[in-house]
Amino acid sequence: MRFVDTSVIVYAYDFSENAKRAKCKALIEAGFKGEAELAVSNQILAELFVVLTKKIEKPVSVENAKIIVNGIIESDNWVKVNYDSDTVGKAVMLAKRIKNAHFWDALIAETMLENNIYEIYTENVKDFKEFPGIKAINPISSPKAC
Numbered sequence: 052m053r054f055v056d057t058s059v060i061v062y063a064y065d066f067s068e069n070a071k072r073a074k075c076k077a078l079i080e081a082g083f084k085g086e087a088e089l090a091v092s093n094q095i096l097a098e099l100f101v102v103l104t105k106k107i108e109k110p111v112s113v114e115n116a117k118i119i120v121n122g123i124i125e126s127d128n129w130v131k132v133n134y135d136s137d138t139v140g141k142a143v144m145l146a147k148r149i150k151n152a153h154f155w156d157a158l159i160a161e162t163m164l165e166n167n168i169y170e171i172y173t174e175n176v177k178d179f180k181e182f183p184g185i186k187a188i189n190p191i192s193s194p195k196a197c
Contacts, residue, residue, distance in 0.1 A: 169185060
């Protein structure tokens with residue numbers, strides 16, 4: 052099972068990023084079809100909605116973003132994991148321990164580890180490599196991601 056970072060899902064729906072879109076779209080579709088075992092957290096789903104509707108060059112309508120997010124939530128082929136207050140505490144300590152670590156990335160890493168997920172598809176490979184026990188894979192630059 053591999054965790055999917057927000058940007059990878061965004062690129063699947065971002066028509067202003069055609070070069071990145073094809074590989075990310077294929078990966079996300081493989082998740083929906085059950086051909087790849089993919090996981091996300093509530094953090095990723097929330098970030099996804101905000102980025103799709105407000106932070107990309109050609110924003111997705113609120114209604115379409117809702118359909119995308121709910122599609123993942125309702126899919127039997129996507130694994131959904133959550134974090135709790137203990138996870139947040141561990142993420143704070145992890146971000147403190149690792150120089151230049153972003154808290155939100157540390158929260159993803161801790162959520163993954165608590166759910167026995169050790170690989171993440173992300174464009175942010177450099178930062179995730181700093182977290183012990185996590186293997187970061189960039190599906191855009193990898194010859195074959197899944």
